[in-house]
């Protein structure tokens with residue numbers, strides 16, 4: 483930090499910086515270094531171990547796309563498992579779908595949940611109190627190891643990058659358990675970083691998942707504060723014959739789910755187009 487500027491420490495040779503109006507939290511939790519601060523343009527910003535997790539200004543592309551795409555591709559998801567996502571943004575978006583009966587969220591760091599509720603209350607909104615929500619403080623890998631076979635329709639992994647506590651969420655063991663606890667048409671989505679800078683996240687994740695899922699692909703979202711171009715969201719399904727729904731079908735499913743047309747990034751046609759990958763990203767996927 484220099485003269486009220488914070489520099490993100492994700493890459494050795496490149497960074498984005500924020501001018502801090504007010505520091506709100508600086509603490510070491512049991513798992514990671516947490517910083518929350520106020521900025522003039524991005525609103526409040528959460529950093530974990532020096533890496534941007536969420537800003538109030540641009541949380542919408544990420545949360546809308548990591549949630550609506552798998553739920554509407556599945557089309558009949560009733561039980562959803564969320565791993566990580568301590569800010570509450572994924573939980574809020576999952577529970578926008580009235581077709582969802584149960585959303586279990588497993589976040590390892592209670593401090594992230596508490597600080598997000600306190601300093602970014604609109605990210606999780608009323609979802610924390612929704613009777614369909616069950617919020618568990620614990621390790622995602624321990625949870626999936628104990629969960630019952632075929633007990634979830636969709637799993638959304640909103641983790642930190644594969645370093646520190648988040649590393650286990652990118653392993654063979656984790657994906658194998660996820661495949662076991664997903665129902666026969668189940669879908670898993672996880673954040674796979676920014677391929678321009680972190681291509682190995684998508685390469686390794688996709689290769690590992692290929693062992694347990696017959697359908698492995700990815701889609702993209704443009705997130706201003708995950709710098710370096712498109713972010714990749716890894717997508718896999720137990721349904722070998724999965725076909726992505728057409729735009730009109732996505733719109734029909736969104737209507738049936740009760741989604742209001744107030745999204746800022748997601749739309750049926752954006753969802754459909756997001757699976758069209760630029761070749762430098764497509765080449766990270768296993769050969770089909």
Ligand code: SAM
Pocket residue numbers: 513530534535536544565566567568569571588589590591594620621622623640641642647648649650651673
């Ligand atoms: N939407 C933002 C993004 O993708 O960068 C927010 C990510 S969310 C804050 C990431 C969360 O994953 C963190 O709160 C972290 O504590 C949690 N996490 C990391 N490893 C975990 C694990 N093994 N089990 C459960 N949660 C974990």
